[in-house]
Amino acid sequence: KGPDVPPGSAVSGRRVSDRTLEVTDKINGKVMDTRRIRLSSDLKTLTMTLHPVGRSKANILVFDRQ
Numbered sequence: 872k873g874p875d876v877p878p879g880s881a882v883s884g885r886r887v888s889d890r891t892l893e894v895t896d897k898i899n900g901k902v903m904d905t906r907r908i909r910l911s912s913d914l915k916t917l918t919m920t921l922h923p924v925g926r927s928k929a930n931i932l933v934f935d936r937q
Contacts, residue, residue: 879899887893890910896903904923911918914936921930 877898881897881900882894883897884892884894887907890912892908894906894908896906902924904921906922907920909918909920910916916936917934919932919934921932923930
């Protein structure tokens with residue numbers, strides 16, 4: 872809950888592996904997007920892949936540790 876959270880929002884997550892999480896966002900029970908968050912084996916790069924429902928291409932964000 873909060874001022875910026877749409878009513879009926881829910882988020883669920885699961886651990887895919889030691890360094891990978893999968894998070895699903897829903898509104899009123901309908902899946903809006905799925906995110907896969909992966910940390911590289913050297914722990915220096917975080918990659919987030921966002922799969923919005925209804926789009927064929929994913930958004931990929933890559934973060935390097937400094």
